[in-house]
Amino acid sequence: MRNIFLLEIRRSSLLLWIALLSLAVIAALFRRVDLWADVWPRASAEVAMVAGYLEWPVVAALGAWSAQRVHRSATDAQFTAARPAWQVAAVQFAALWCLALVPLALALLVGIAVAWGSPGFVWPAYPLSAVAAITVAAGLGFAAGLRWRSRLTALAVAVVFLVLMGLREFSEIFSFVPLSGPPHLTVAAAALATRCLMALLVVVLAVSLRGGGRARAIRATAAVAVPLSLLAVWAAGPLQIERAQPSHAACARPDSDPAPEVCVWPENRSHLAVATEAVGRLVEASMGTVPIPRRVVDVGLACGNGGSCLTFTATGDRGRVVGEMAFWLVPLADCEDPATTERFRANVMLETWLESRALHVAKSAGLGPQEIRDQDRAEVDGVLAQPAQSQRQWARRQARTAWSCDER
Amino acid sequence: MPVVEAEGLAQGYGAKEVIPEVTLSVSVGITGLLGPNGAGKTTLLRTLATVAPPRRGRLAFLGQELRSEREIRKARRNIGFLPQDFGYFASFTAYEFVNYCAWLREVPRKVRPAAVSEALERVGLSSRARTKMGALSGGMLRRAGIAQAIVAGPRLVLLDEPTVGLDPEQRLDFRELLKSLVEDDTAVLLSTHLVEDVAAVCGDLLVLSDGKIVFAGRAQALENMANPDAKGDTPLERGYMTVLKQVAHQA
Numbered sequence: 324m325r326n327i328f329l330l331e332i333r334r335s336s337l338l339l340w341i342a343l344l345s346l347a348v349i350a351a352l353f354r355r356v357d358l359w360a361d362v363w364p365r366a367s368a369e370v371a372m373v374a375g376y377l378e379w380p381v382v383a384a385l386g387a388w389s390a391q392r393v394h395r396s397a398t399d400a401q402f403t404a405a406r407p408a409w410q411v412a413a414v415q416f417a418a419l420w421c422l423a424l425v426p427l428a429l430a431l432l433v434g435i436a437v438a439w440g441s442p443g444f445v446w447p448a449y450p451l452s453a454v455a456a457i458t459v460a461a462g463l464g465f466a467a468g469l470r471w472r473s474r475l476t477a478l479a480v481a482v483v484f485l486v487l488m489g490l491r492e493f494s495e496i497f498s499f500v501p502l503s504g505p506p507h508l509t510v511a512a513a514a515l516a517t518r519c520l521m522a523l524l525v526v527v528l529a530v531s532l533r534g535g536g537r538a539r540a541i542r543a544t545a546a547v548a549v550p551l552s553l554l555a556v557w558a559a560g561p562l563q564i565e566r567a568q569p570s571h572a573a574c575a576r577p578d579s580d581p582a583p584e585v586c587v588w589p590e591n592r593s594h595l596a597v598a599t600e601a602v603g604r605l606v607e608a609s610m611g612t613v614p615i616p617r618r619v620v621d622v623g624l625a626c627g628n629g630g631s632c633l634t635f636t637a638t639g640d641r642g643r644v645v646g647e648m649a650f651w652l653v654p655l656a657d658c659e660d661p662a663t664t665e666r667f668r669a670n671v672m673l674e675t676w677l678e679s680r681a682l683h684v685a686k687s688a689g690l691g692p693q694e695i696r697d698q699d700r701a702e703v704d705g706v707l708a709q710p711a712q713s714q715r716q717w718a719r720r721q722a723r724t725a726w727s728c729d730e731r
Numbered sequence: 732m733p734v735v736e737a738e739g740l741a742q743g744y745g746a747k748e749v750i751p752e753v754t755l756s757v758s759v760g761i762t763g764l765l766g767p768n769g770a771g772k773t774t775l776l777r778t779l780a781t782v783a784p785p786r787r788g789r790l791a792f793l794g795q796e797l798r799s800e801r802e803i804r805k806a807r808r809n810i811g812f813l814p815q816d817f818g819y820f821a822s823f824t825a826y827e828f829v830n831y832c833a834w835l836r837e838v839p840r841k842v843r844p845a846a847v848s849e850a851l852e853r854v855g856l857s858s859r860a861r862t863k864m865g866a867l868s869g870g871m872l873r874r875a876g877i878a879q880a881i882v883a884g885p886r887l888v889l890l891d892e893p894t895v896g897l898d899p900e901q902r903l904d905f906r907e908l909l910k911s912l913v914e915d916d917t918a919v920l921l922s923t924h925l926v927e928d929v930a931a932v933c934g935d936l937l938v939l940s941d942g943k944i945v946f947a948g949r950a951q952a953l954e955n956m957a958n959p960d961a962k963g964d965t966p967l968e969r970g971y972m973t974v975l976k977q978v979a980h981q982a
Contacts, residue, residue: 327834334822397818401879403782404835405807411835536800 324414331418336392337385338422344381345426348374352430356437357640358503361593366438367446368504371453374427375500378453379460379488382423384481386464389419390529394472408534409541416465416530423461427453442592448510449501452562455518456499460484462525469532497553498562505636506588507623508563517559521552568625577603587621587637594637594644601644601681605652608680610711612718613652613673642682646690649678656726669724671695675703676718732794733758734887734918735779740788742771742778742942749774750942752788757887757918761909763933763950764922765971771942772922773815776889779920780812793886808837811880815891815922817872821865825856825875828864832879850882851875854908869896877905881912888912888919894928906932930967938974945978 335341351373359365392415393402402411431450464480473479487493499518501510528545531538574586577599583606585599602619609615618632626632635647653674656666675691682690687703695703706717733756742750749771757779766772777783779790781803790797792806819828830847838846851857854874859867867875873896880888894902909932912919920937923929929936929950936953938946946953950967957969961976 324834326840327831330823330827330831334820334827336822392820396820397814397816398820399818400777400780400782400812400814401818401832402835403780403807404832405804405837406835407804534800 324410328414328417331414332421335389335418335422337389337419340381340385341422341425344378345429348377348426348430349433351377352433358638359434360437361441361639362506362590363438363441363443364446364449364504364506364509364590366434366504367449368501370427370430370434371449371456371500371504372502374430375453375456376488378423378426378457380481380484382457383460383464383467383484384477385423386416386419386461386466386529387468387477387480389415390465390468391472391474391476395474407536407538409531409538412465412469412530412533416461416526419465420458420461420526423457424454427457441590443590446504446510448512448515449504452510452515452518453500455515455522458522459499459518459525462522462529466525466529466532469529495561496557501563504563505622506590507566507621509566510562511560511564514556514559514562514564517552517555518562521549521556524548524552565623572621572624575599577606579603579606581606581615581617583615583617583619583633585619586624588624591621591637594639597639597641597644598635598637601641601648604645604681604683605648605677608677609652610715610718612715612722613677615652619648645681646678649674649681650692653677653725656728666725666727667694668696668699669721672699672703673718673721673725675700676706676714676721679703679707680714734793735920736789736791737779737785738789738791740775740778740790741786742774742783743786744774748786748942750778753939753942753944755937755944755947757920758935759916759918760913760935761919761921761933762935762937763929764920764937764939765924765926765929766922766939767975768924770939772939773891774942775939776812776891776920776922777814779887780810780889781807782812782814808883809886811836811883811885811888813873813876813880813888813890813893815895817876819864819872819875821863823864824861825851825864825867825871825878826860828875829878829882833882836883836885838883846882846884847878850878853881853911854878855904870898870901873897873901873905877908884915886917888917889922890919891922892924893921894923894925902928926963926965926968926971930965938971940975940978943978946974 352369355369359369393399427450435445467476467480524545527541528549531542531545569589572586573589573592573595574584575595576582576584583602585602587595587598606615616631616633618627620626620632620634621637622634633648633651635644638644653670655670671692671694675687675695678690679687685707687700706714736756738754740750740753741748753775764772778785795802797803797806826847829850830843833843833847851860854877856871856874856878859871864875873893877893894905897905909919921933933950936946936948936950937944953970954966956973957966958973961969961972963969963972
C-alpha cells in the first residue's frame with residue numbers, strides 16, 4: 324500500500340496547486356514578519372493562522388477535485404475492484420492530506436528559521452490546530468467530491484468555505500486557528516482535542532463514503548458523530564484561553580526618574596529593551612505632566628501589589644509601543660457633561676504631544692489618535708517648537724482640562 | 732464448468748430496462764458477444780463485471796452465486812474488465828497504471844511487479860512501460876487497457892469493443908493475444924460489432940438483440956443459419972444478419 328500511496332503523491336494532479344499554495348502561504352507569512360519574528364508563540368500562531376486560513380477553502384476545493392478523479396477520468400469500472408472501496412479512498416485521501424500539509428510544514432520551517440535564537444521553541448498546539456483545520460477542510464471537500472459528481476462541486480465547496488470564514492459568529496465559535504498568539508494566551512486543551520476529534524471523524528466519514536458492508540455501518544455512525552463533534556467544539560469554548568502567570572517575568576527599569584518597573588512575558592524577553600526604552604522616553608517626555616504608574620506590564624501579566632500599573636502589548640516596534648503606552652498614559656476622563664468635547668480635544672492633543680516628544684520628532688504627523696483635528700494637530704506642532712518650560716505649562720493646562728471631572 | 736452463469740438477469744438505468752431477462756453461461760475459451768448498437772452489450776458486460784448490480788436474477792461465478800459484498804469482491808479478483816470507454820490517469824506511466832490496477836485487484840505485493848511486467852509484455856508494451864498514459868497512441872492505450880484487465884491472472888476477461896481504434900496489424904496482434912489467454916484456462920467474453928474479429932477467434936457466440944440473447948451456440952451453427960439472400964460478405968455475417976432479421980420479424 325505504501326508504493327501506491329507514494330504513486331498517488333508523485334503523480335498527483337494537485338502538485339502544482341500545492342506549490343502555488345506554499346508560495347502564497349510563505350509570502351503571507353512574511354507580510355507581518357515584524358509582529359512575530361522573535362516571539363515563539365506569536366510565530367507558532369502566525370504559521371497556523373496564515374496556513375490555516377489560506378488553505379481552508381483551497382484544500383477543500385482540491386479535496387473535492389481529487390475525489391472526483393475516478394469519475395472524471397472514467398475509471399469507475401476499473402475501480403470497481405476486489406479491494407474494498409474504503410481502502411482505495413483512504414490511500415487517495417492520505418495522499419491529499421499529506422500534500423495539503425506541505426504548505427503548513429514549509430511555513431513552520433520558515434517560522435522556525437526566522438524565530439530561531441529567541442527564548443523557547445514552537446508551541447505545538449498552534450500548528451496542531453492548523454492541522455485539524457486543514458484536515459476538516461480536506462475531509463469535507465473529499466466527501467463532497469465523492470457525493471456530488473458535478474465539476475462545479477470543487478468551486479461550490481471553496482465558496483462555501485469562504486462564506487463560513489466570512490461569517491464572524493461562526494468564525495468566533497468554531498475557530499480552528501487563532502488570529503494571533505500573544506504569550507498571555509494559550510490553546511485550550513479541550514478546544515484542541517474536540518477539533519482534532521472532529522477532524523478524525525470527518526476523515527472517517529469521507530473515507531467510508533463508498534462501499535458496502537462494514538463501511539456502510541461506519542459511514543452511518545460517522546454521519547451522526549460529525550455533527551455531534553461540532554457541538555462538542557462549540558461546548559469546549561474558545562480556542563485560546565488566558566495562560567497562568569509565569570514564575571519569573573522578564574523585568575527591567577529605565578534610567579529615568581521615576582523609573583517604573585517594566586515587565587514582559589519570558590517569551591517576550593527580546594522586546595524588553597524596547598519597552599524599557601519606551602517607558603524611559605515617555606517619563607522624560609511627560610516632564611511630570613501626566614501620572615506615571617509604578618509598574619508597566621505586558622498584557623496578561625498581573626499588576627502585582629499596589630495595582631497601579633500600565634498594560635501594553637510588547638513588540639519590537641518602538642513607535643508602536645510608545646504610541647500604545649501614550650494612549651494608556653493619557654486616558655479619557657470617566658465623565659460625561661457638556662464639556663466633553665473640550666475634554667476630548669485636550670486629551671487627544673496631550674496624547675499626541677506626549678507621543679511626539681517621546682519619539683523625538685518635531686512634527687506630530689502620523690502620530691496620536693486618528694480623531695485629532697487639523698487645527699489641534701497644528702497647535703501641538705506649535706507647542707513642540709516651544710521651549711520645554713512652555714511645553715510643560717501647556718501640557719498641564721491640557722491635563723487639567725482633560726481630567727477636570729476626574730478625581731485623579 | 733461454466734466460469735460465469737447468469738439466470739434471469741435484468742438490468743437497466745432509471746426507468747429504462749435495457750436487459751429484460753438474460754440467461755447465459757460462458758466457459759473457458761473465447762466467446763463472442765455480437766449485437767447491433769444499443770442491444771445492451773455494454774450493459775451486460777458491466778453487469779457480469781459486477782460494476783453494476785443486477786436488478787433481478789442470479790449471477791454466479793465459478794459456481795458461486797454472488798449475493799454478498801464479500802462474495803462479489805472475491806469474484807472481482809478473478810475478473811478482468813476492459814470497458815468500452817476505458818479511462819486512465821494521464822499522468823501515470825503505463826507501468827504505474829497497470830500496477831495501480833493490480834493493487835485494486837489485490838494482487839499480492841510480492842508478486843505484483845512481476846505480474847505487471849508480464850502483463851505489459853503480453854500486450855507488447857514493455858518498451859513503453861515508462862511512457863505516460865497521456866502520451867500513448869490509441870492502439871497502445873487499448874493494449875494498456877488489456878494489460879490492466881489481465882494483470883491479476885483472471886479466470887474471466889470481459890472485453891468491450893477492444894479493437895476499436897486499432898490498425899489492421901494491431902488487430903491481428905490482438906487476436907493472437909486473445910488466443911494466448913485461453914491457454915491459461917481463461918474464459919474471454921469479447922463484445923464487438925466486427926464480425927470478422929469474432930470469426931477469427933471465437934468458438935462460441937452469443938447474439939444479443941434488444942437486451943435478449945437471440946442466439947447462443949457455436950460459430951458454425953450461426954453460419955449454418957445464414958439465409959443466402961441476407962446481407963453480408965461471409966457466411967458468419969449472413970448468419971448474424973439472418974438471426975437479427977428473424978428477431979425483427981417476430982417482433
